[in-house]
Amino acid sequence: MxxxxxxxxxxxxxxxxxxxxxxxxxxxxxxxxxxxxxxxxxxxxxxxxxxxxxxxxxxxxxxxxxxxxxxxxxxxxxxxxxxxxxxxxxxxxxxxxxxxxxxxxxxxxxxxxxxxxxxxxxxxxxxxxxxxxxxxxxxxxxxxxxxxxxxxxxxxxxxxxxxxxxxxxxxxxxxxxxxxxxxxxxxxxxxxxxxxxxxxxxxxxxxxxxxxxxxxxxxxxGLPPGPPRTEDDVLADFAAALAAAGRDLLLLALYPRDLERVTEFVETAAAAGRRIVWGDRTAAFLREAGAPDPLSWSSVGLDALRADPGAFVYQPDLGDLSGIADLGDLPVGPGTVWLHANGEPLGPFESRWQLFTEWLTALGIPLRRIGSFxxxxxxxxxxxxxxxxxxxxxxxxxxxxxxxxxxxxxxxxxxxxxxxxxxxxxxx
Structure with missing residues (x-):
């Protein structure tokens, strides 16, 4: 049986x-x-x-x-x-x-x-x-x-x-x-x-x-009614945010295990004249996963972001959020937005989410959720x-x-x- x-x-x-x-x-x-x-x-x-x-x-x-x-x-x-x-x-x-x-x-x-x-x-x-x-x-x-x-x-x-x-x-x-x-x-x-x-x-x-x-x-x-957001919707929102940011830094939260989206975001950022800078842990994983030449934080550094923030999109390794205070060192401008594309913290159901959003509010960084379920x-x-x-x-x-x-x-x-x-x- x-x-x-x-x-x-x-x-x-x-x-x-x-x-x-x-x-x-x-x-x-x-x-x-x-x-x-x-x-x-x-x-x-x-x-x-x-x-x-x-x-x-x-x-x-x-x-x-x-x-x-x-x-x-x-x-x-x-x-x-x-x-x-x-x-x-x-x-x-x-x-x-x-x-x-x-x-x-x-x-x-x-x-x-x-x-x-x-x-x-x-x-x-x-x-x-x-x-x-x-x-x-x-x-x-x-x-x-x-x-x-x-x-x-x-x-x-x-x-x-x-x-x-x-x-x-x-x-x-x-x-x-x-x-x-x-x-x-x-x-x-x-x-x-x-x-x-x-x-x-x-x-x-x-x-x-x-x-x-x-x-x-x-x-x-209780998801919103109507058709679900697609990967095309996500990519279009990312492209629009790149265009709207001017020469200000963009911040990103994308789930690295979604390798298909990682590739599409890297290509879209490059078309807009930017490179995505990944936290060192994420960059190490992407390198092992075969992503082409992922750019790590340690290879770029804060001075480069301050010198030309419009050349980059930055996804930091926040992990347990112990380093979230470092966000205050970033060159944040009026066009800076944190684009949340299903990355970490994953959402309001997570214990880290409230602290994450409190810091963004304190630093004056708008949060825009552009992901797809x-x-x-x-x-x-x-x-x-x-x-x-x-x-x-x-x-x-x-x-x-x-x-x-x-x-x-x-x-x-x-x-x-x-x-x-x-x-x-x-x-x-």
């Missing part, structure tokens, strides 16, 4: 973890960092001691207690989670949808004997972060590059990766074929990016599946679900799963944490 357990993403956005079991074999879809419904205990300035990250997270319930999954070397001595690992009769393989921490952030804690599969592009992205000193806590897992639509056998189950559209390279959904039917998982998905045909292709491949597990980030967020809108989610027409629908990665309404006869199941379900939606 096939069972499905949801160890993350239940009633909240992020921390996806879906455990599919058949006999003595298990498939874990995503292994994201837990984002608690309450305040995150590990938000700045708190940080787990290196080498103790997993043990600290387990102690406060910020990582799931799944036996036979973790690297015993990173567990407390005698922790029963380390007593049922590979070679003890339970075989597990992990499949990551993409390189955002709420989907892969715990992968560095996986037992190194367990394969961790992902798209080649996702592995390249996370390997570049690791090489730049920004890798996963616990280190790199036993990465296994998985080509698009190439089945992998895990005991009696078959797992197939299908590329979808999201705001990071290599984003994927998965089809898991078991003895009891097919489970489809979207990962994070959108239909208004550069490649919406990828997501609709996933809908075609998942059509008629027994259980569809889908992200539902947009549900209940990285997830499917509520309308697109419904169109997607109706096209797939699964027997059972399970919305996760959302605070409002009850707002996703399938058409009959699809059964919607709102799951409970760590509770086993059959593919027909009944409790096991």
């Amino acid at each position: 096939t069972t499905v357990e949801f160890w993350g993403g239940v009633g909240l956005i992020g921390s996806s973890k879906i455990l599919v079991s058949e006999g003595s074999h298990r498939v874990l879809l995503d292994f994201g960092t837990d984002i608690p419904a309450e305040a995150d205990l590990f938000r700045s300035p708190v940080a787990a001691r290196p080498g103790r990250e997993l043990a600290h997270r387990l102690r406060v319930g910020a990582a799931p207690r799944i036996a036979g999954l973790y690297d015993p070397a990173q567990l407390d001595a005698g922790d029963p989670l380390g007593s049922a690992g590979p070679g003890t009769g339970v075989d597990t393989e992990v499949f990551i949808t993409h390189g955002h921490i709420d989907h892969c952030g715990l992968a560095g804690f996986v037992d190194p004997r367990i394969p961790v599969h992902a798209s080649p592009a996702t592995i390249a992205l996370l390997s570049a972060l690791s090489a730049a000193g920004e890798g996963l806590p616990g280190g790199d897992p036993a990465w296994q590059p998985l080509p698009d639509e190439t089945p992998v056998q895990v005991g009696p189950m078959t797992v197939e990766r299908i590329t979808v559209d999201h705001d990071t390279p290599g984003a994927s959904g998965y089809l898991v074929t078991t003895g009891d039917g097919v489970l489809a998982f979207t990962g994070d998905i959108r239909f208004h990016g550069r490649n919406p045909e990828r997501s609709w292709h996933f809908a075609e491949r998942a059509a008629g599946c027994d259980m569809l597990v889908t992200e539902g980030t947009a549900l209940g967020l 990285g997830h499917a809108t509520a309308d697109d989610l419904h169109a997607f679900v109706h096209r797939v027409a699964p027997k059972v629908l399970v919305p996760i990665h959302t605070q409002a799963p009850d707002l996703l309404h399938p058409l009959p006869p699809t059964l919607r199941v709102i799951p409970e944490y760590a509770t086993p379900y059959r593919l027909d939606g009944r409790r096991a």
Whole structure:
């Protein structure tokens, strides 16, 4: 019998973890960092001691207690989670949808004997972060590059990766074929990016599946009505801001893992006679990721920005905001604007956001949000679900799963944490 357990993403956005079991074999879809419904205990300035990250997270319930999954070397001595690992009769393989921490952030804690599969592009992205000193806590897992639509056998189950559209390279959904039917998982998905045909292709491949597990980030967020902003809208706003700034410095917050947008912004800035200066950590990552000659802060410096602010767009490394007071040293002019294109801090839901905006107000720097939502809108989610027409629908990665309404006869199941379900939606 096939069972499905949801160890993350239940009633909240992020921390996806879906455990599919058949006999003595298990498939874990995503292994994201837990984002608690309450305040995150590990938000700045708190940080787990290196080498103790997993043990600290387990102690406060910020990582799931799944036996036979973790690297015993990173567990407390005698922790029963380390007593049922590979070679003890339970075989597990992990499949990551993409390189955002709420989907892969715990992968560095996986037992190194367990394969961790992902798209080649996702592995390249996370390997570049690791090489730049920004890798996963616990280190790199036993990465296994998985080509698009190439089945992998895990005991009696078959797992197939299908590329979808999201705001990071290599984003994927998965089809898991078991003895009891097919489970489809979207990962994070959108239909208004550069490649919406990828997501609709996933809908075609998942059509008629027994259980569809889908992200539902947009549900209940109160997003503005009307069509979603596209990447063309983002790029047009950036170009307009470049034209309006005159010879004043522009500031930027762009998420570096969106390498497609990084490339487009660098090209658009160059066409306007400017170069983007990245904080040193971001520049190191972009260099490892293959971006052409990223310009780092340490190679330019404050004097160059003061001498000719109109020649640059600057994205500082703010991290935990400990260096935000340095913004007061920048050559801010009447045309200076901070363009927020889905970078960090990510938004008002983050603990850093209020301090960030308070500093901008104090320094007289206007904030203009020009990003595009990285997830499917509520309308697109419904169109997607109706096209797939699964027997059972399970919305996760959302605070409002009850707002996703399938058409009959699809059964919607709102799951409970760590509770086993059959593919027909009944409790096991």
